[in-house]
Amino acid sequence: MRSVSVIGIGETKFGRFPERSLKDLILEAGAKAIDDSGIGREDIGALFMSNYNAQGFSGQGHLGPLAAEVLGLGNVPTLRVEGACASGSLAFRQALSAVASGMYDVVLVGGVEKMTHQSTEAVTAGLAGASDMELEAGLGATFPSIFAMIANRYFHEYGNVRDEMALCAVQNHDHALLNPDAQLQKRITVEQVKNGLPIAHPFTIFDCSLVSDGAAFVVLAATDVAKAVCRKRLVEVVGCGQAGDTVTLAAKKSMTTFAATVHAAKQAYGMAGIKPAQIDLAEVHDCFTITQIINSEDLGFFAKGKGAAAVAEGKTAAHGLMPINVSGGLKAKGHPIGATGLSQIYEIVTQLRGEGDARQLKKADIGLTHNIGGTAATCVVSIFRGR
Amino acid sequence: MRSVSVIGIGETKFGRFPERSLKDLILEAGAKAIDDSGIGREDIGALFMSNYNAQGFSGQGHLGPLAAEVLGLGNVPTLRVEGACASGSLAFRQALSAVASGMYDVVLVGGVEKMTHQSTEAVTAGLAGASDMELEAGLGATFPSIFAMIANRYFHEYGNVRDEMALCAVQNHDHALLNPDAQLQKRITVEQVKNGLPIAHPFTIFDCSLVSDGAAFVVLAATDVAKAVCRKRLVEVVGCGQAGDTVTLAAKKSMTTFAATVHAAKQAYGMAGIKPAQIDLAEVHDCFTITQIINSEDLGFFAKGKGAAAVAEGKTAAHGLMPINVSGGLKAKGHPIGATGLSQIYEIVTQLRGEGDARQLKKADIGLTHNIGGTAATCVVSIFRGR
Structure with a gap:
């Protein structure tokens, strides 16, 4: 397997865009990534698309060739990958493997989701399809309740750890204030979070990630090829792991340790030869506040049961010891599902290149992305290193 | 890239099964394939699932870990691939690449679709999502009309070539009579086809493939590993090609040559070092009668414009010069979308192993599968050789 690097990134602003179609979002983010990479469309060997539920939300399937047509990629092979909220990272991993194996030298990987035109009920039902329809969603369990x-x-x-969970949301909102692509750019307080609209005890609306429209794309190239074309700091993919777990919560061995995260992280760290303490920043899946806290433990950043205290001690804040979700995360940057995993990579590459502007971290050489699907039934962890 | 072989196959009967769930279909076909392979569940490195629209038809997404849970595969990495009616072959190609690259030694790939519980209108709308919702389906164009x-x-x-198209349907029905897994097992005549319920001129109901429930699974292994465990004739994957084309019909360069088929076939033949005339049998995508005829030309079996005559001359019949769809094809075996591409492989492997019972061909050493998605916007061609 050969070394692979990210040579181009592009994303749309995340938010509520009733005037923009799926194709419009794909075109903006895809063209940005291609332009950023310095390669021509004719050099792209394949397109890997990620999307969770455009069939349900907009009636549109077959997004692979649709995106290729919009982006003018001719007869390239395409496909769509779906694995609930981890769809973006799964598509990335497939693209990574395709270049690492020597099958293609340069590939494009993109994700898109358009959700805000649907009613809250329809979006909630569509999302619940990532749980078990017979044993969970069919009985009324939605993801906030799970x-x-x-x-x-x-x-x-x-x-x-109610207060620390609230602080986790506050921190991610603070981070998003400095990210021009973030959907929500407003400061909130711990009291606001705790007194927000109740969703499912102990969550209020402020513990939950957003419903969003948006797209994100990444161009990958064999590092040898990348060196010849990349005009910016080369960002090498040094580790990538993937693991699964049961869909149903009831079948899991533990509710407070996500086995898929533990296994995927172990693979990624092993491949990279890197320990958690060496990571300069991480984008960690925060569909709910508790999810970020549990994952930050399962990724090895903090001891089990200490993730909440780490938030309270400011360790996860932008200039703390282990900055998490400096983009604003799913909580404040937004969560257009198919785009989420790729937008996490967008943030890490932006920081590793030193292009973070107002939110740029002082030290950003090694970054990690972590993305789960459903009740942590799918997990991908990737590690990136600036060269 | 190392050699990869098929070591296990399993499928359900195709048909209308109101009493069977997605999970039930997955369990039957997946367990059959694993049992057939002779390997243990603990040897399976990853699961690649194919499904077109369970989210739309049943509300169920995230089929990767759902299938892994049903089949007892623990924490294996999973994903779902979608590319309209080519979803199954796309998942197969991803699985093939994962083994060929050395990433995994043994993988499971499966496809499922449950459609018959939906109304004809809902199924037609769900299928139309594989066209362009803004420019085609949104204006009333459904696949029969396209x-x-x-x-x-x-x-x-x-x-x-109205008569030859009708004969194409008659032949596939004749083939299905000998396939116990086929959905329709009844002889039809050219007159019946031509006088059937009009769908979209010149098609009657008999020119159209079926709406079906079903699942199909395949176990792939590195050939070196396969030799140690496979108790049956080893079937090596000697070629695989994939190409795309525009989703919209209006944007295509030709309506009667499918560019995606031409490009994918060229890749597959080149990789295999095999010419069309060497193929002993082929499963060719026949969503409509005309589709089989055009594809049989684009695959190089017959000269352009001569595919219909080849049907009339009996060349494509089970014991003709170039047997096509001896399984019954999408037309009579059935078309549970996510399972279709894998069921094509099931048929080729069955024939190459000499396990075709009443429908076994005399000479079956090299077989080809051809699967398209949408208006030939996605195409995968694979070539198999018995060793």
Whole structure:
């Protein structure tokens, strides 16, 4: 397997865009990534698309060739990958493998989701399709209720961390203030979070990630090829791991340790030869506040049961010891599902290149992305290193 | 890239099964394939799932980990691939690449679709999502109408082949009579086809493939590993090509030559070092009768404009010079979309192993599968050789 690097990134602003179609979002983010890479369309060997549910939300399937047509890529092979909220990272991993194996020298990988034109009920039902329709969603369980059960179990095992969860949301909102692509750019307080609209105890609306429209694209190239064309700091993909777990919460061995995260992280760290303490920044899946806290432990950044305290101690803030979600995360940057995993990579590459402007970290040489699908039934962890 | 072989196959009967769930279909076909392979569940490195629209038809997304949970595969990495009616072959190609590259030694790839519980209107709308929702389906174009335009254009360019199209359906029905997994097992006549319920001129109901429930799975292994475990004739994947084309019919350079088929076939033949005349049998995408005829030309079996005559001359019949769709094809075996491409492979492997019972061909050493998505916007061609 040969070394692969990211040579181009592009994303749309995330938000509510009733005037923009799926094709419009694809065109903006895809063209930005291609332009950023310095390569021509004729050099792209394949297109890997990520999308969760455009069939449900807009009636549109077959997004691979649709995106290729919009972007003018001719007869390139395409496909769409879906793995719930981890779809973007799964498409990235397939693209990575295709270049690493020597199958293609340069590939484009993109993700898109358009959700805000649907009613809250329709979006909630569409999202619930990432759980088990017979055993969970069909009985009325939606993701806020499933992750609320996880939060309550976490309280039982490690103590009540309601305040720290709220602070996690506050921090991600603070981060998003400096990200021009973020959907929400407003400061919130711990009191606002705790007194927000109740969703599923202990969550209020401020513990939940956003419903968003948006797209994000990445161009990958064999590092040897990348060196010849890349005009910016080369960002090498040094590690990538993937693991799964049961879809149903009831079948999992633990509710407060995500086995898929643990396994995927172990693979990624092993491949990279890097320890958690060496990571300068991470984008960690935060569909709910408790999710970020649990994942930050399962990724090895903090000891089990200590993830909440780390938030309270400011370790996860932008200029803390282990900055998490300096983009604003799913919570404040937004969560257009198919685009999310690729937008995490967009942020890491931006920081590793030193292009973060107002939100640029002082030290950003090694970054990690972590993306889960459903109740952590799918997980991809990737590690990037600036060269 | 190392050699890869098929070591296990399994499928359900195709048909209308209101009593069977997605999980039930997955369990039957997946367990059959694993049992057939002789390997244990612990040897499976990854699961690649194919499905077109369970989100739309049943509300169920995230089929990768759902299938892994049903089949007891633990924490294996999974994903779902979608590329309209070519989803199954796309998942197969991803699985093939993952083994060929050395990433995994043994992988499972499966496809499933459950459609018959939906109304004809809902299924037609769900399928139309594989066209362009803004420029085609949104204006009322469904796939029967799109392929009817293609048929009429074919008549304009090469002469009226209405009778030969009808005979194509008759042949595939004849083939299905000998396939116990086929959905339709009844003989039809050319007159019945021509006088059937009109769908979109020149198509009657008998020119159209079926709406079906079903699943199909394949186990792939590195050939070196396969030799140690496979108790049956080893079937090596000697060629695989993939290409795309525009989604919209209006943007295509030709309506009667499918560019994606031409490009994918060229890649597959080149990789295999095999010419069309060496193929002993082929499963060719026949969503409509005209589709099989055009594809049989684009695959190089017959000269352009001569595919219909080849049907009339009996060349494509089970014991003709170039047997096509001896399984019954999408037309009579059925078309549970996510399973279709993998069921094509099931048939080729069955024949190459000599396990075709009543429908076994005398000579079956090299077989080809051809699968398109949408208006031939996605195409995968694979070539298999018995060792």
